Amino acid sequence: MTQPGAGMAADIAEQPAGYARLLEPTHAAAIARVAAVIAERRPRHVVFTARGTSDHAALYAAYLTEIRLGLPAGLASPSAVTVFGARPDLSRALVVAVSQSGGSPDLAEVVRVARESGALTVSVTNNPASPLAEAAELSVDVAAGHERAVAATKTYTAELLALLMLIEGVRAGDGALPADELAALRALPELAGRTLDDPTARDLAPRYRFAARTVTTGRGYAYPTAREAALKLMETSYLPALAFSGADLLHGPLAMADPDVPVLAVVGGGPGGRAMREVLTRLGERRADVLAVGAAAGTVPAAARIVVPDVDERHAPLLDILPLQQLALALALARGEDPDAPRGLSKVTSTL
Numbered sequence: 001m002t003q004p005g006a007g008m009a010a011d012i013a014e015q016p017a018g019y020a021r022l023l024e025p026t027h028a029a030a031i032a033r034v035a036a037v038i039a040e041r042r043p044r045h046v047v048f049t050a051r052g053t054s055d056h057a058a059l060y061a062a063y064l065t066e067i068r069l070g071l072p073a074g075l076a077s078p079s080a081v082t083v084f085g086a087r088p089d090l091s092r093a094l095v096v097a098v099s100q101s102g103g104s105p106d107l108a109e110v111v112r113v114a115r116e117s118g119a120l121t122v123s124v125t126n127n128p129a130s131p132l133a134e135a136a137e138l139s140v141d142v143a144a145g146h147e148r149a150v151a152a153t154k155t156y157t158a159e160l161l162a163l164l165m166l167i168e169g170v171r172a173g174d175g176a177l178p179a180d181e182l183a184a185l186r187a188l189p190e191l192a193g194r195t196l197d198d199p200t201a202r203d204l205a206p207r208y209r210f211a212a213r214t215v216t217t218g219r220g221y222a223y224p225t226a227r228e229a230a231l232k233l234m235e236t237s238y239l240p241a242l243a244f245s246g247a248d249l250l251h252g253p254l255a256m257a258d259p260d261v262p263v264l265a266v267v268g269g270g271p272g273g274r275a276m277r278e279v280l281t282r283l284g285e286r287r288a289d290v291l292a293v294g295a296a297a298g299t300v301p302a303a304a305r306i307v308v309p310d311v312d313e314r315h316a317p318l319l320d321i322l323p324l325q326q327l328a329l330a331l332a333l334a335r336g337e338d339p340d341a342p343r344g345l346s347k348v349t350s351t352l
Contacts (some may be wrong), residue, residue: 004338007148015190036171043094049076050098058161060224078106091118100155102130201323205330220272232328236339246279269295270313
């Protein structure tokens, strides 16, 4: 009989190999070709559409797009098209749909409508034969392989890396990653393996076994990580988790912070991490039980810390989420749940 959580544990462990696979010449060249087409078409703005875990990958890509490409970027509301019948003019837009399965009808419909209006459409999926990939003009395969658990882990990080490679390829103009960028990305598999070998996240799980709710927070590139961590805790442990950007946390929700509400704060080594210092100071004033995760975790006030290798802040989400996945897995097991099969959920969610 398979042990509870064995599938999720195996998926988590495969992520360093997944990074290496996407960086192999065949996959890297395929992403570069898509990036080159985007660069040639010169879109005026970028719209991402996604659901669930993939929505967090899309949010990360929106940050990358605005910061690295200087283009306005946002996340579409699929229901505007599928429920309310809207037909926005996307004739000068790049529309990127992100989905592990590529099987959600609403995302495929958004892509179809966008393509009809003249948008350049791209799908980013783990299933290149999916309806979503067929609906888009261009497609990126994240090449994560079969994911065993319902809760997405390795497909999420594969989406992050594929989107990073795509956007940096567009920035380069010809789709090819600059040598320094490629060298930094090629270090990720080893760094990811080192991060997963650290037992701190698993050891901390009993600390939160009886938590009734939690808060996750981060700024900039770390905010999607905070949102994904909250989702993993809710999916696997049924632990209510609210995710806020560090800035939004100070605009009201800080009032609920107290010693009984654990706060998972993602704190990188770049501008976003530095912007979190005021947030952590204010949380300290509230005597909140803060777990700091990231490259700068060892330098901020916190009750517990998981220090992650220091990389460019753009790359940090590919490492910071790993111990949070491990924490979600270990916490679910400590609470007597099976994170491989969360109640009421299935691998492919069909929404209209």
